Amino acid sequence: MRRIRLVAWHVFKESVRDRVLLAIAAFAVVLVVASVLIGQITAGQDVKIIKDIGLATLELSGVLMAVFIGVGLVAREIERRSIYSLLAKPVARWEFVVGKYIGLVGTIAFNVTLMTVALFLMLAYLQWKTPDEVERAWLTPVVDPGLLKAVILIGAELALLTAVALFFSTFSSSGLLSAGLTLGVFVVGLLSEDLRGFTAVDSSQVLAFVVRAVGVVVPAFSAFDIKADVVNGRPPVPWAYVGLTIVYATCYASALVGGAAAIFSRREFT
Amino acid sequence: MSLVLQIERLTKDFPTGRLGRGRHRALDDVTLALSSGEVFGLLGPNGAGKTTTLKLIVGLLRPTAGHVTVLGHAAGARPAREAIGFLPEHPVFYDHLTAEELLAYFAxxxxxxxxERTRRVSAALDDVRLDEARRRPLRQYSKGMLQRVGLAQALVHDPALIILDEPMSGLDPIGRRDVRELILRLRDAGRTVLFSSHILSDAEALCSRVAILSRGRVVARGAIGDLTSKHAGGWEVVAADLSPAAATSLQQTATRVTRIAHGRYSFELPAGERPEPFIAAVASAGGTLVSAVPVRATLEDVFVERVS
Incomplete structure (x- = not known):
């Protein structure tokens, strides 16, 4: 466990020192500021727009981190040949893979937490300057703890996406290909609900079966998207749904990380 | 002396071709054994299989046939890697870390x-003479300094077997001298050192034994003295006061003739031939014997003969 922790801490430190976090955080700040400006020119909708853009920014910056750092987690070590010295040490390959995964998920969680705090601070400021009678007319409070449900599911979605990126990273030698595959799985996963309900419009039942099968097999990223429901306050999102979705993400991510560890354990380094 | 490393009938094939159906045999039936306190040189031209052998010992590659044990543990197993310190060829590390941070991570x-970790990190950096630079990010290091960091990370856990792939690569003459001294200190401390090199002078200066690899096979092995004494050497005879016609006549029995100055020639006699008849022929041709010395074979002679 100590070796996993060391590898994870190393990933966090590398991400911070590579200024990747800084770049993405700056990007997020720009988007949040933009949401404030947009809110000011949109009569009576500023809080809703800030919540929408804030959550979308949080998700987008996390997706960028998960994909572009995730695909390099293992591939970069192989490419720059630092893997030779590292795997000569008494660290099991599965410990290395799990440590890398936990390190990046921790880095993303850190980033999501910072951005969530920033979002809530901005909302608290808006609440402070909004008259009570105006606020009472809105469907949800300005500082709405219900937003945390969306944030938690974004975190779970990003943890799952990181596992997808890591999985491709362990056997593909091209970072671009791994990023393309990960983004492809993400996009298909966002459509998974539609794919599962696909019915043939012509006579090709085989095609319909294949599309439905893809919808079942790919990670159901669509299930994590409750942003609109939370911002609008309806339909209400029960905590049980959040819990079950987290269990789903945990199981799927564990399978992917386990697969990545199995593939990586068999790899040779020429 | 106890056995530290045992390599038995080690063979490694790599897939070739687009579909990987072809096979290239990089290592063929290699058997070696290293005892504690030994400095062993793995020599050979580029592509001979040196790095492949080292990677198989470390567990970065799996053998096609044969096996490797380190202190009785299978190569690649955790106890085997605990006993190994490995310096890869042209080591590359994490740019954002300092040497101290890197070694602390690996330790x-x-x-x-x-x-204990702090003490070992400091000792390993002292061993490779990395002083004030140890707190600078590795991205600011020269190639030679990175090589020193690579050596330090191989030593940080005080392993019994130190495996160095081209340890002199990228080092200036002072760096090479430092590494040579370090290897000898490790030997004196009872550590076993296995290093690959194609710089034969380093091997001659450091190794108790060597193995020469060529096209994946061991073509010579043993103590350097044994290898060079087995390599048959002839005699070199220098004679003066010889006319060109006499020199041409004497050339018949020599393998090589070099004109040193007017009337002064150097003759190399074939291996196994005694010099006395030739010295007598020099005298009958009117020449004067200047010197007759046996030619001692060098490791380079053995290397060139076996590899070619």
């Missing part, structure tokens, strides 16, 4: 904690 992976 942690080797199971060291607290003051």
């Amino acid at each position: 942690g992976l080797c199971g060291m904690t607290g003051p």
Whole structure:
């Protein structure tokens, strides 16, 4: 466990020192500021727009981190040949893979937490300057703890996406290909609900079966998207749904990380 | 002396071709054994299989046939890697870390904690003479300094077997001297050192034994003295006061003739031939014997003969 922790801490430190976090955080700040400006020119909708853009920014910056750092987690070590010295040490390959995964998920969680705090601070400021009678007319409070449900599911979605990126990273030698595959799985996963309900419009039942099968097999990223429901306050999102979705993400991510560890354990380094 | 490393009938094939159906045999039936306190040189031209052998010992590659044990543990197993310190060829590390941070990370992976880790990191950096630079990010290091860091990370957990792939690569003459001294200090401390090189002078200066690899096979092995004495050497005879016609006549029995100055020639006699008849022929041709010395074979002679 100590070796996993060391590898994870190393990933966090590398991400911070590579200024990747800084770049993405700056990007997020720009988007949040933009949401404030947009809110000011949109009569009576500023809080809703800030919540929408804030959550979308949080998700987008996390997706960028998960994909572009995730695909390099293992591939970069192989490419720059630092893997030779590292795997000569008494660290099991599965410990290395799990440590890398936990390190990046921790880095993303850190980033999501910072951005969530920033979002809530901005909302608290808006609440402070909004008259009570105006606020009472809105469907949800300005500082709405219900937003945390969306944030938690974004975190779970990003943890799952990181596992997808890591999985491709362990056997593909091209970072671009791994990023393309990960983004492809993400996009298909966002459509998974539609794919599962696909019915043939012509006579090709085989095609319909294949599309439905893809919808079942790919990670159901669509299930994590409750942003609109939370911002609008309806339909209400029960905590049980959040819990079950987290269990789903945990199981799927564990399978992917386990697969990545199995593939990586068999790899040779020429 | 106890056995530290045993390599038995080690063979490694790599897939070739687009579909990987072809096979290239990089290592063929290699058997070696190293005892504690030994400095062993793995020599050979580029592509001979040196790095492949080292990677198989470390567990970065799996053998096609044969096996490797380190202190009785299978190569690649955790106890085997605990006993190994490995310097890869042209080592590359994490740019954002300092040498101290890198070594602390690796020492942690080797199971060291607290003051022991700090002490070992400091000792390893002292061993490779990395002083004030140890707190600078590795991105500011020269190639030679990175090589020193690579050596330090191989030593940080005080392993019994130190495997160095081209350890002199990228080092200036002072750096090479430092590494040579370090290897000898490790030997004196009872560590076993296995290094690959194609710089034969380093091997001659350091190794108790060597193995020469060529096209994946061991073509010579043993103590350097044994290898060079087995390599048959002839005699070199220098004679003066010889006319060109006499020199041409004497050339018939020599393998090589070099004109040193007017009337002064050097003759190399074939291996196994005694010099006395030739010296007598020099005298009958009117020449004067200047010197007759046996030619001692060098490791380079053995290397060139076996590899070619």
